[in-house]
Amino acid sequence: MGIQGEQFIRPSVERVEDATLLSGGGRYIDDLGTRPGTLHAAIVRSPHAHADLLAIDKAAALTLPGVVAVITGSDLLDITTGLVPALRVSVDARAIAVDRVRYVGEPVAIVLAADRYRAEDGADLVTVRYRGRPAVVDPEAALIPDAPVLHGDVGSNLMSDRSFAYGDPDGAFSTALHSLAVTVRYPRNTGSPMECYGVVAEYDPHEDAYDVLANFQGPFSIHAVIARALKVPGNRLRLRTPPDSGGSFGVKQGVAPYAVLMAAAARVVGRPVKWVEDRLEHLAGSVSATNRVTILTAAFDAEGRVAALDWDQLEDCGAYLRAPEPATLYRMHGNMTGAYAISHVRIRNRVVLTNKLPTGLVRGFGGPQVYYPLERLMQRIARHLGLDPLDVIRRNLIPADAFPYRTATGALYDSGDYRQALDIAVGDGGLSALLGRRDAARAEGRIYGIGFTAAVEPSVSNMGYITAVLTPAERAKAGPKNGAQSTATITLDPVGTVTVQVASVPQGQGHRTVLAGIVADIFGIPPAQVRVTTDLDTAKDAWSIASGNYSSRFAAAVAGVAHLAATRLRDKLARIAAAQLNLKAEDLVFAGGRVSSRTNPDAFLPFARVAATSHWSPGLVPDDVGSAIRETAFWTPPELTAPDAEDHVASSLCHGFIFDFCGVEVDRATGKLRIDRYVTMHDCGVILHPGMVEGQVRGGFVQALGAAVYEELVYGEDGAFLSGTLADYLLPTATEVPDLRILHFTSPSPFTPLGAKGVGEGNCMSTPVCLANAVADALDLDTLDLPLTPAKLRALVAEADEVPPPAGHRPATPAAKPGDRTLRGAGATVVAAAPEAVWALLLDPDVLASVIPGAHGVKKLSDTHFTADVTLGVGPVKGRYAADITLSDLDPPRGATLTGTVSGGLGDGGGTGRVTLEPDGSGGTRIGYTYEAAVGGKVAAVGGRLLDGAARVVIGGFFAALARRAGGTGQPGLMRRLLARVLASTGVRP
Template sequence: MSRLEDANLVTGKGSFLDDLDPIPGTLVAAIVRSPNAHAKITSVDLQRARNHPGVAAVIGPEEVLAALKPFPLSLRAPMDYYPTGTDKVRYVGEPVAVVVATDRYTAEDAGDLVDISYELEPVVVDAMKALTPDSPLLHERSKTNVASDRTFNFGEVDEAFADAAHVVEGEYYFPRYSSTPMECYNVVANWVDGPQHPEVTVWSNFHGPFSMVPVLCGAMGLTTSQLRLHVPADNGGSFGIKAGIYPYIALMALASRHAGRPVRWSEDRSEHLLASSAGSDRHMKVRTAIDAAGIIQAIDIDFVENVGAYLRPPEPATLYRCFGNMTGAYGIEHVRLRSRAVVTNKCPTGLNRGFGGQQLYFALERIMDKAAKAVGLDRLEFRKRNLIGAESFPYATPTGGIYDSGNYQKVVEHLEDNSDYQALLARQAEARARGELVGTGVALIVEPSGTNIGYVGLATPAENRPPGRGKSGSTEHVHLSVDPQGIVGITLGTVPQGQGHATVARQVVARELGLPEEQVVPTVVMDTATTAWTITSGSYSSRFSPLLTSALVDGAREIGERIKRAAALMLDTTADLLELHQGTVRVMGDPEKSVSFKHAAGLIHWDPGRLPGGEEATLEVNVAFTPPQAQAPSRTDQVNSSLCYGFVADLVSVRIDPETLEITIDDVVSVHDAGTILNEQLFTGQVHGAMVQALGGAMYEEMSYSDSGQPVSTFMDYLVPTSAESMFPFRMDHIETPSPLTRLGAKGAGEGASMSFPVALANAVEDAVSEHGVEINSLPVHPSVLHDLLYPND
C-alpha cells in the first residue's frame, strides 16, 4: 500500500512552515547571540540597531524581564530560565537580543549594531567537574550546580551485594548528540493586545508534548485559551529536538508585541547546531551483584546527567523516562538508583530519539558483557540466564514498570538462528587466529512506548508532592465524522514528522468499518483552538501505534454502531444482527440482505426524523483513549513510566582495519517484538531509520566543547551519517506478542533500535580488540579513539 504522505513530498508540494505565509504583513527576526559561555551582562545598547533603516523593533534583556516570567520548571529549583540571558549568559549561542525588520538581511545587519558588554566568568562544561565544591556556579541563588539529586532504593540492595559471589562494576559515558533534522526551527508569531486581554497566535513546527503549552503560557502570563498554536501538516524531521522550540515561541511573541506586527523567525543551520537542543550527555557508574549460578541479584546505578545551562522543561525527564524499565529485560530483584541533573556551560538539553534509553542501555548492556566475562559465560548465554521468562508476563519491575507482554527467549532464539550465532563465533575465532580484528556484540533492550508523563514527578521527593495533585497520563484524542456521501473523515493531532500516521490511520479505520481505504480521508492538523488536545498530545515516545490507533478503533466502533442502527431501520431488523462488510451493512447469515454504508449514513443526514427517540442525528465523535495503567508515581516512588514495553535483540559484527583502524560493519541482525505490527513496511522503515540515527551517535557525532565552553563542532567535523554509511548489511525479523492494553495489541517501534544499536556496536568493537585489553566505555568510537586506546603512549 502506498503511503498517503509521499506524493506531496516527492513533488515539492509539502506544507512546511517556511513555505507558508499564514499571517499577512509578517516582519522577519534575527537573534543576537552570546559569543561567551559564561559572562555577566554589564550593559546592552540597542539604540543604533533601532535607528537602522527598515528595523521595526529591537528587544533585549530589559524587555524580556519586563514582560515575561521565568518558565515554570518541572521541579522547584532556584534556576530561573528565560528565553534570553537576563543577568548573564550561560552558554555560547544563548539569545540576548532580537532584531525585527523588513527582511532577514536587514535584521542581521542591524543585529551587528547591538552593543553588548560582558564581564567574563569561569566556565565549566564537564558535569563531573561541575559537582566539585570549587566549580564555577552557574546560578548563584542555587548555591550548587546540582539541579536535581534523588536516590531510590527498591529491595535489599546492600544484603544482595554482601552475599554476592561476584561483584562487577564499570564506569561509562554517553555523549551529547543531536538529531540534525533537515528542517530547522520555524516560528511565526502575532501578539495582539485586545480590549480585554492579549491574544497570541503562533505557527510553529513544534511537535509536542503539549504539556509545554501551559509552560509557555506561564512565562507569557497568558491562559491557554489566549494562545492559539498551529502546527503545519508537514515537519521536516524532529526526532524529539523540536520540543525545545517553545522558548523561541515566547521570544518571537514578545518581539511581535513590540513590533506591532506578526514576526517570522527561521533558524539557520549554524544556529540549530549551536543553540537549539540535544540529547544529554551522561556519566554512569554501575555495580552488579551476581550469585554463583550467574544470576544477577542486585544492581546499583549512579547517573550524572549534563543538562546544560538551564534545567529546561521537561528536564530532568531524560533521567526518568525509562524509570519503569530501568532493569531492562532482566529479572533483577534489588535496585538502587541515584540520579543527578547537573547544569554546565553547554546548550540546554531536551528530547532526542530514544530519549533516556540510549544512555541507560549503554551502561546496562556494557556491564552485562563485563559480568559475563567475570562469571566465565558466553555473553548471550549470560543474558539468557537472566531474562524474564515468558510465563512471568505481565511482569512488575522493582521500579514500578508493568511489562504488558513478551517472549524474550523466543526473540533471542530468532537472533541466534538468523545470525547462525555459533558458526559466526567459530568463523571469527579462525579470523583472529590469522591476526584479523573482528568482533561481535549483542544488546537486548526493553523498548518503552506510550509514555506516562507522570514519571517526571519522580524528580520531586514524594513528601513534597501534594497528595491528590499528581500528574499522569497517556491520553490521545481523535475526531471522526461521516459526511452525507459516506466518506469518513479523521482528524489527527499527532503532528507527525514523516512516520506515516495518516496512512496507518486510514488503514485502521477502513478495517474497522469494513470500507475501502479510499472512502477514509485522514487530515493531519493541529490548531489548539479547534483540534482536541490535552497536555499529553504530540508525536513523541512512540505514542501513535499504542495510543492513537486505540482511540481510532474506539471512535470507528462508535461510528459503526450508529451506522448499524440506521441500517437496521432500513432493513427492518436490529443492529445486533448486522455487520459491516466491504462498504455495506449486511445481515449476518444473510449477505443478500444489505444496504450500503453510504445510504445508511445518508439516512442520518437526510432523514433524521426516522431515528428513534434518544438517537443523536449525528455521525461525528470525539474520542479520548485514556489507559488506566498510566498513574502518577506512588508514595514509594514507583511508576509505570510507559504503557507498553516491546523488546529488541540486536547483533552487530564488525571488522577493524589493523593499519587505519577504520571500523566496517559486516553484519547487523535485529529482531523485534512490538506487539501487533500495523504496517510492516512502515515498521521496517522506522527500525532502519532509528538504527542509522543511532549509528551517528555511536561512530560519528559528538557535540564537543572546549574547556572555555566554545563549541568545537561544525558541519566540517560533526559527521552525520550519509546514505553511504547507512548501507551496511541489515537483516530484520520480528515476532508478535500483542499488548493486552491497546485495542489492536500494538506497541511502539520507532525508538528501540536507537537505544540498542549504539551499545551493540560498542560491544562488537570491544570484542574485536579484546586481545589488546582495552574497554570501550564511551562513545563515539572511531579510528582516532581506537588509536588512543591501543597506543596510549603515541
C-alpha cells in the same frame, strides 16, 4: 521492494502522504504564507559560554533601512516568565538572556526587519558587551565546591539529588559472591532533523491572546508551559502546527522557548513575526540529549545471575532546566533492570547544570544513557567470570511465564517471550556463522569482535513519571499525576465521507496512511475514501497533555483510539441503518461500501447514505442514538498509575523487546570501524504497517550509528562550542550504512487496543552499546566510551599492540578535545626612529588604526583605552571581531603593557603583551615584545599550529606596520617577505 515481506503479517500499502511530498508540494512551516506586514526575525546569540551581559547597543542596527526593532531580554521581562521545569528550583529558565549568558548560542537579542536578509544585517550591527566568567562544562567538575555556579540563587549547580531503594539491595550486595562496576561517560548528541525550527506568531492586544504557528511536536503538556511563560491563560494561547514537518526525533519539542520568544516579540512590536532557524543556530541552540556520568554496580553469582543493581546517575541538563527536563533521567525509571529479572535495585539520581546547551527530547530519550552501562556491564560480568556473554544475557532474561511482569522499580511489562525471541535471532540471524568469521579474522591477525545487546523498548509514556523527581511527600502535596490521554475525532460530512483528525502531530512517519486504513476497515469502505488530517490547532481540535509525537506512542495509543472512535461511530450508524432496514444492529455488516444484513445481502444501504443521515434526516435517527456526525474518543490506559509512596513508577505502558548482535572489525592502520554484520530482532507487538516499522528500525539504527561512531556535540573546556556545522557534527551518509538484518517476533500487547507497541526508538537504545560491546570484544577492553571515532580506536589499537592485553582495568584514551589554550610568544624588531617618537606613535589612535592588522576603525575612549573592529582569518575561518585595547604600566618612553580582548561570532580571545623600547645605539629603537594570549570559541577548533601561526602573524604584522610607520627599519622588505612566508605556511589572511 525494500521490505522483507516474509516476516510481516500485513501488506505495506503505499503512503497517502508521498505523492505530494515527492512533487515538491509539502506544506512545511516555511512554505506557508504569512499575513501582510509580517516581520522576519534574526537572533543575536552569545559567543560566550558564561559571561555577564553588560550592555546591548541597538543604535547601529536600528539605523539600517528595513530594521524595525531590536528586542532584548530586558524588553521582555514584564510580559514573560521562565519555562518552568518539573522541579521547583530557582532557575530562571527564560528563552533569552537578561543579565548573564550561560551557554554559547543563548539568545541575547532579536532583530525584526522587513525580510530575513535585513534582519541578519541588523543582527550583525548589534553590539553586545560581555564580561567573561569562568565556565564549567564537565558535570563532575560542576559539583566541585569551588566550581563556577551558573545560577547564584540556587547556590550550587546541583538541581536534584534523589535516592531510591527497591527490594533489599543492601542484603543482596552483602551476600553476593561477585560485584563489579562500570563507569560510563555518555556524550552529547542530537536528532538533527533536516528541517530546522520555525515559528510564526502574533498577538491580539484586545483579546490578550497569542496565535502561534510552530513546527512543535509535543508533548502538549508544554502548551501549559508556553502559556504560563507568556502570562496568558491556556485558552489565550492558540498553538497550531503546520501540515508537514521535516522530521523531529524529539528535537522539535525544543522549539517551545522560541515560540515564547517570537510570540513575545510580536507583542512588543505589534506585528506578526516569523522566524526560521538556520542550521548553525540549530546545532548551537536547539536541543541536545543529556550527557550522563553513570557508575553502575552489579551483585552477581558464579553463573552471572544478577541479584542487584546499584545505579549512580549524574545527569547534565546544560545551562537551564527547562520543561520537560529532568524527564530524560526519569523516562526509564521503570526500566532500570532492562530485560532482566533483577529484584533489588538502588538508584541515586542527580541533576547538574553546566555551561552547555539546555537539553530536551531526543529519540531514545534516556534509553541510550541507561542501556549503555547496563549492557556494557553484562559483557563485563561475562568476561569477569569467563562465560559467554550470550549465556549471561539469556540466564538473566525475564522468563516468558512471568508476564505481565512488574519490575523492581515499578513498570508493568505487558508481554513478551524474550528467550524465544533471542533464540530465533541467534538462529535466523546466523550467529554461528558470525562466530566463524570472527575466528577466521582473528586467525589472520585482524581485529574483529562480536557484541550483544538485549533491551526493553518502552513506549507510551506515563505523564506522571516525571513526578518521581519529587519526594513522595512533595508528590502528595501536589496531587497525583498519571495517565496518557490519546484522542481521535471522526467526522461524517453531508455526503457521507469520512474525515479523521488526530493529535499525534506526525513528523514524517505516515500516520495518515495507517489511520485511513484502520478507519476504512471499520466502516467497510476503501481507504482512499477516508481523509486524515494531522495538523493540530489547540483552539479547535481535541487534544490533551499527552498529545504529540514522542515516546513512540502512535501505533500503541493513537491508532488504538482512532479505532475506538470509529467503532463507536460505526455502532451508531448500525443502529441508524437497522431502523431503516428493520433489522437488528448486531445483524449488520459494514463491507464493500454498504451496510448490509449479515444473512441477506440484498438488504442493504449504501454506507454514504447511512453516514449522511444525521445531517439530512435527523428524524430517521433513533432517539437513543443522538446524532452520528462526529465522534471524539479519548483513551488512557489504566495501567499508567501515578508513582506510589514507595516510588514505584509505571513509566511506560508498552514494552517491546530488542535483541541485537553484530560483528565489527577495527582497521589496525586507521582505526576505522567496519560493521561486518548487524542483526536486530524486534518484538513490537502487532505490526500495523510493515514498511513503516522497517522505516523506523532502519532510521533509528542509522541515527544510533551516528551517535555511536560519528556524532558528538563537542564543547571545549572553556565552553566553546566546537561542532557548529554539519562539517563538524557528522551525520552518517549512505556510504557509511552497513547491511542490516531485521527480524521480528510478535507478542501482542494486552494493554493496547490493537496489540501494537512502539518501535521508533529501540535501536537508538540498543545499537550504540551493541557496537561498543563488539569493539570491546575486538580490542579486549574493559572500559570504552562513545563515540567510537577512528582517532580513538586507532589509539586503542596502538595501545593494544604495544602491551599484551591486561586482565584488569584499563581506561580508554579520551578523545582529544581542542579547547581553550594559551599562546605565548616573543619577538623584537628595530626601527630607525628614536624611542620617544615610537612612544608617541603607540599612543596615537590614527596610528593604531593603520597598524593593527585588519582594523576597520579605531575609537579612542581615553588616552589609554581603544576599541576597534578587526577582520581576521585563521585557516578557513574568517570573521569580524570587536577588539578592546588598554595600555597600562606606562613607563614613557621605555615600556608599556597592552591588554586586549577580541570577541565575535566565531570566537573570542584575550591577551597581554609587554612592549619595551630601547635605544639601539645608532639613533633607532629596538622594540621588544612578549605576549600571552588565550583563544576560545569556534576559532579555537582550527588547531594549535594554525593558531600559533595566526598569533605570530597578527602580532608580527602589528610591529612590522609600526616599524614602517616609524620611518622604516631599513629592512621593511624583509618584514614583508617574512610575513608573506608565514602567511603562506599558515593560511592566515590578515
